[in-house]
Amino acid sequence: MFSHQSQLFSQLKFQHSFYRVIIAGLTKEQMEIVITAKKLKKTRHILGIVKGDKPKHYEIFINTLYWGGGLVHAAGWRGRAFTTVSLDYFPDKISNLRQNPLNVITFEFPPSIIYHRDSEGKLLYRYGWDVSVVEALAQAFNFTIVYKEPPPDERWGDKQPNGTWSGMIGQFSRDEGDVGIANLYITNRQGRRNHQDFSTPFGDDKSCYLARVEPPLPHWMSLALPFQTTAWIASMIGLIITGPILYLIARASAKSKYEERHLQSLSYSILYVIGDLLRQPSGSLPLRTSTQIFVVFLGLACMILTIAYTSNLTAFLTVTRHPKGVETIKELYESGKMVFDLNPFFQRYMSGSENRYLRALSERFESIPNYDDIQPKVLDGEGVMIQSKGYLLYVSAHLAIPQGKPRVRLMKECFSPFSIGIVYQYGSPLKHQFDLVISWMFEAGITNRFFIDAISRSQQLKKQEEKMKETVSPETYEEEEEEGGVIPLGIDHLQGIFIILAFGCFVSTSVFFLELALALFLK
Structure with a gap:
């Protein structure tokens, strides 16, 4: 029976x-x-x-x-009566869990779950966006949190060839957990909802790419930066044609022998224009009125041009310039860079996208379970990392050098926005009342505050660790700003001057030996 x-x-x-x-x-x-x-x-x-x-x-x-x-x-x-009067046979068993334990499955994934460790690597405590949400639920429903982790390198889990699941999803399918947190996207990808229930969303996220900040341009290139390419071309054309024009005007005049002897030489006219441009005008002045008018306007134009150049050059010499990096998915595809992540989750989304560039990038995808192995590849420019925007914001904040200068950045174009929630066992009685409290926190903006606090707290702890270890060293950044934000110029900033001088010496010496050789040959 x-x-x-x-x-x-x-x-x-x-x-x-x-x-x-x-x-x-x-x-x-x-x-x-x-x-x-x-x-x-x-x-x-x-x-x-x-x-x-x-x-x-x-x-x-x-x-x-x-x-x-x-x-x-x-x-x-x-026989005739109950032994207990007015008994509630169906009491509320969720609103007060009487400090009984709930198994919370999670793993380290900042800023949702951040592990704070001591100098020997021992876990001291957990904090983060998702952790704050679960701790708030623990206070509201009076339960004790017991953290459990999936097997190493399995994390969220993936569907196995035999139909079972690894990682967190596998633990829920085996009833090993009550609640799961780890920046969980609310999706039914590969039939996840058959093994777990999602909560109401408490936040939003999207899939973005983390790329390195391109190395700064050499300071000698600052000499060319004050003008755009079109302005340089226009200036060069003006310089090339102004000398011959002055030569033709002077040659057309026949009243002044002095003017005929100097300005009627093409080489002298060109040097006259260059002298004006370098604010070193010739001591001889033209005598012809038409030539004088041309020279006046030539001097005015050269003065404006040189003032504009020198003023802008001062700024460019004191500012570190970085080349423009990839910002869009199309540019990323055209760059030929690899795409890295901790598991193949995003590869599946890219391969099924209607965007042909995303589909093509899925073929350049490489799954690397350990973030520490991805970081050097990104910093070397070998590729980019794809992950949730929240995670990448945390990574970029922690990869900044002591002066706050970023080493990595988020590309401007992201894709696939997702809602973030926690998960329960399939059919869990916790869901209805937990979801109600989560929705209250989300509508009040509390969960968003949890995210901001997680980032801020992690940065403060990092600064404390750096201060204790005294890790600031000259090799970690290019230069320190002195009080007032003024940077003294060094040899590195002025390298363009020495390059020009060396080039001039080389050209002058080459021409000298050429003239000497011609003189000997003509003898």
Whole structure:
């Protein structure tokens, strides 16, 4: 008889959070076996009626759910009346969990879950965005958090060839956890909802790319930066044609022998223009009115041009310039860079995208389980890392050098926005009331505050660690700003001057030896 009833219960498809189950005709020992069956162990209310030792005597038991498991005696029937008056046979077992433990499955994934360790690597405590949400739920429902982790390198989990799941999802499918947190995207990818229930969202996130900040341009290039390319071309054209124009105007005049002797030389006219441009005008002035007018406007133009250049050059010499990096998915595809991540989750999304560049990038995807192995590849410019925006913001903040200068950045174009939530066991009775509190926190902006506090706290702890270790060294950054934000110029800033001087010496020496060789040849 009991075997037949056990088979019946195994076939029932209860929605555990909403059903009340009454069972009669079993012994207490049989009842305890039934309530631990997978289909009934998370049912909110089970009431069992067990026949007593005497005729017309019955005992009533209720399940305790999260209050310790098993059955508790609720009342007895003694032929004419209950032994307990006004008993609530279906008490609220969720609002106050009486400090009983709930297994929370998680792993380190900042800023959702951040592990703070001592100098020897021992875990001291956890904090973060998701941790704050669970801690708030623990206060609201009075339960004790017991953290459990999935096996190493399995993290969220993936579907195996035999149909089972690894990682967190596998633990929920085996009823090893009550709540799961780890920046969880609310999605039914690969049938995840068949093994776990998602909460109402408490935040939003999207998939972004983390790329390195390109190394700064050499300071000698600052000489070219004050003008745009078109301005340089226009200036060069003006310089090339102005000398010959001055030469032609002077040659066309025949009234001044002095003017004929100097300005009527093409090389002298060109040097005259260059002298004006370098604010070193010739001591000889043109005598012809037309030539004088041309020279006046030439001097005015050269003055404006040189003032504009020198003023802008001062700024560029004191500011570190970085080349423009990739910002869009199309530019990332065209750059030929690799795409890295901790698991193949994002590769599947990219491969199924309507964006042809995303589909192409999925073919350049490489899954590396350890972030410490991805970081050097990103910093070397070998590729980019794809992950949730929240995680990448945390990484970029922690990869900044002591002066706050970033080493990595988020590309401007992201994709696939997702809602973030926690997960429960499939059909968990916790879901209804937990979701209500989560929605209150989200609507009040508390969960967003949790995210900001997690980033801020991690940065403060990092600064404290750096201060204790005294890790600031000249090799970690290019230069320190002195008080007032003024940077003294060094050899590195002025390297362009020496390059020009060296180039001039080389050209001058080459021409000299060429002239010397021609003179000897003509003799």
